Amino acid sequence: MILLALALCIVLPINSGILGHKNFKEGIDIKGGTYLLYQADLSQKPTTETDAQAMAAVQSKIERRVNSAGTTEPIVQLQGADRILVQLPGITDSSQAIAAIGAVGLLEFKVEQLDSNGNVVNDASGNPTWIPATAAGSDGTQKQLTGTYLLPNSYVETDSLGKPEVAFEFNTEGAKLMGEITTVLYNNGVNSRPLGIFLDSQYVSSPVVQAVITSKGVINNIDLASARLMVNDLNSGSLDVPLTVIQQTDVNATLGADSLHKSLLAGLIGIACVALFMIAYYRLPGLVATVALAIYAAIILAIFKLFNITLTLPGIAGFVISTGMAVDANVLIFERMKEEMRRGLTLKMAVAEGFHRAWPSIWMSNVSTMITCVILYWFGNTFGAFMVKGFAITLFLGVVVSLFSSVTVTRTFMTQLVNNGMIKGVTLYGGKND
Numbered sequence: 001m002i003l004l005a006l007a008l009c010i011v012l013p014i015n016s017g018i019l020g021h022k023n024f025k026e027g028i029d030i031k032g033g034t035y036l037l038y039q040a041d042l043s044q045k046p047t048t049e050t051d052a053q054a055m056a057a058v059q060s061k062i063e064r065r066v067n068s069a070g071t072t073e074p075i076v077q078l079q080g081a082d083r084i085l086v087q088l089p090g091i092t093d094s095s096q097a098i099a100a101i102g103a104v105g106l107l108e109f110k111v112e113q114l115d116s117n118g119n120v121v122n123d124a125s126g127n128p129t130w131i132p133a134t135a136a137g138s139d140g141t142q143k144q145l146t147g148t149y150l151l152p153n154s155y156v157e158t159d160s161l162g163k164p165e166v167a168f169e170f171n172t173e174g175a176k177l178m179g180e181i182t183t184v185l186y187n188n189g190v191n192s193r194p195l196g197i198f199l200d201s202q203y204v205s206s207p208v209v210q211a212v213i214t215s216k217g218v219i220n221n222i223d224l225a226s227a228r229l230m231v232n233d234l235n236s237g238s239l240d241v242p243l244t245v246i247q248q249t250d251v252n253a254t255l256g257a258d259s260l261h262k263s264l265l266a267g268l269i270g271i272a273c274v275a276l277f278m279i280a281y282y283r284l285p286g287l288v289a290t291v292a293l294a295i296y297a298a299i300i301l302a303i304f305k306l307f308n309i310t311l312t313l314p315g316i317a318g319f320v321i322s323t324g325m326a327v328d329a330n331v332l333i334f335e336r337m338k339e340e341m342r343r344g345l346t347l348k349m350a351v352a353e354g355f356h357r358a359w360p361s362i363w364m365s366n367v368s369t370m371i372t373c374v375i376l377y378w379f380g381n382t383f384g385a386f387m388v389k390g391f392a393i394t395l396f397l398g399v400v401v402s403l404f405s406s407v408t409v410t411r412t413f414m415t416q417l418v419n420n421g422m423i424k425g426v427t428l429y430g431g432k433n434d
Helices: 002-011 051-068 094-102 172-189 224-236 253-282 284-306 313-342 347-383 386-419
Strands: 033-040 075-079 083-089 107-112 130-132 134-136 142-144 155-158 164-169 196-199 202-205 216-219 243-251
Touching: 002 284, 033 051, 033 094, 051 075, 051 083, 051 094, 075 347, 094 243, 107 172, 134 172, 155 224, 164 224, 253 284, 253 313, 284 313, 284 386, 313 347, 313 386, 347 386
Parallel strands: none
Antiparallel strands: 033 083, 033 243, 075 083, 107 130, 107 196, 134 142, 155 164, 164 216, 196 202
16 A cells, blocks of 8 residues: 555656656657667778777767757667667657768868869869868878867857858867868968868868968858758767668657547556456456556556656557456456365465465466567667567566566455455355355
């Protein structure tokens, strides 16, 4: 009863949060949002990193990207060796999310290619051909100037004409490279040449160098939306490996709420039918089982809320199925009790013997279900099937709590009723007197 009281304080009222979290945590299939599963190309990771290190770095950078975008309670998880799951509750237009998350975010600086006469080499379309901008680093070796030398403090500002531009700042090594490159391009103001700026190999702009730049600079000729996305990419750092979307699910919030309502209604109807059957068939023990089932429901919901477990529609299905399994254990116990009474045992002995003899069947069936849940969880976690994973988690927890409910709670109530002399005669079990 103490456990029941604590469980009710956690669960009710739903929006008060007397104990634990304020509300139940809803998955994107209920709340609405975007589900993305990415495949990483580990063949392009830095040679100095292991696969695990590269994936951990990508996960960290994606988390910074989605958090800086203002997404509520985003979920970024590694799935297997080379996959990343991203859940964005409340975002149903996934195109912008994909562009912001999946971009490698590699900023490159390039210069125009010149021929032997110092003229610009153009491509087939008549546009300049760009080659990486390089300079001698502090160790004397030639290095390409990229966004890897940027400090994570880029921001959007406006120029003198009110147009957006991205301000950035290099670290010490990057400032040295930029200084040497812009010194050559500026050429003391005589025939100054442009510095090409590329993001993920896509041309952004090519401003003409008007002064020697070292630690700070700006990127202009972009719109406000692109400037904000660029700042997000630059501050989160370039991804170590390219990503490809292999699974995408968009859920409308209205559809999720409607599905939740129907699922809960179906679950309540199912539980009510089970309770009515138990009471009609087993009489007083059936009523005891129904009370134990109500306690089970309160405890499992308290666990969901207290530990902030994400509820998905398959997860709710797993919860409803586990309630049936809780009653199933009571059926085994009550039938065994009836058999013991037919053998001539007293009511008190029949109750004790019924629980004792039914226990092996109960724990074996529940352990087999828990093993299946572990397999389903591994499958869902490895292949990014969040619906399977949600189902496995809630079913596993439900089975564990149902063991406590069907055995400990029911046994305590039945023992107290028998000891107090409140249960007399086989008819109270739904049977017939011999």
